[in-house]
Amino acid sequence: MNEIYEAIKTSAIRIRELIEYDDTGYSSSINTTGDTQLKIDIKSDLVIEEEFRKIPSIKEIISEEKENKTSLHDNGIYTIGYDPLDGSSLIDVDLSVGSIFGIYEGGSNGAHLKAAVYVVYGPRVELVIAESDVKMYRLNQKNEFVYMHDIKLKEKGKLNAPGGTQQGWSKSHKKLIDDIFQDGYRLRYSGGMVPDLHQILLKGGGLFSYPGTTDVPKGKLRMIFEVFPFAFVFEQAGGAAINDKNQRILDLVPSHPHDTTPCFFGSKKEIERVMACYE
């Protein structure tokens, strides 16, 4: 697994260069989810694929920027689902973005996840690796990722990150979000899943929600390369992650590589409130 982490670190350093200096204009292509691809989306995807091709233990990759799986090594054991540059449209307004990786073995359902990694490209570049625990690293001036500390969620937090088009929320979801704000939680939502979840993890907890809405009933966030990896991180950090049927996210089975799900990530107490709301 360490050779995979090293490849992700190398990719992160190369992608950080693209973010700072490359063209963030739109390409002429559209990805499977229907997003118009930025040139930087495609370049970041190629960087990661190039680094992963060097690793014999990687059997195949599933990228948000590609329609189908890509086989790398017949004798490999890991499937890596990844979003090379999540929230890339935020680069043009100089907000933080990220890369997300799920490392699976024997399939690409939540239950097959063995580790999760994400990178935040913000004022600093930080990398988080979740296995049995959650460890955070920060890029130094010598382009080394230095271990900073473990990440643990408190039972109850203070931040509320409500995603999705509000006019499309159900009445019960709107009441859940309003009640949480009535209890004094602070609004923290940038539209970038990686920095928004990283903030909740570092600040001890809260709730990130991206529900099903009238415009996207199954939610917007993709299971294999966005939702499963962060569900793994939140559980290993002492929190929880469920869908709108009170099912554990990591028990879900995607119907196709780009399948989405409504999702709630948070500290234990906040997830209990979601469960009561969606009972």
Ligand code: P6P
């Ligand atoms: P909305 C970015 O495009 C993204 O996929 C996630 O990073 C983010 O959480 C979500 O979409 C934001 O979606 O509908 O709130 O703009």
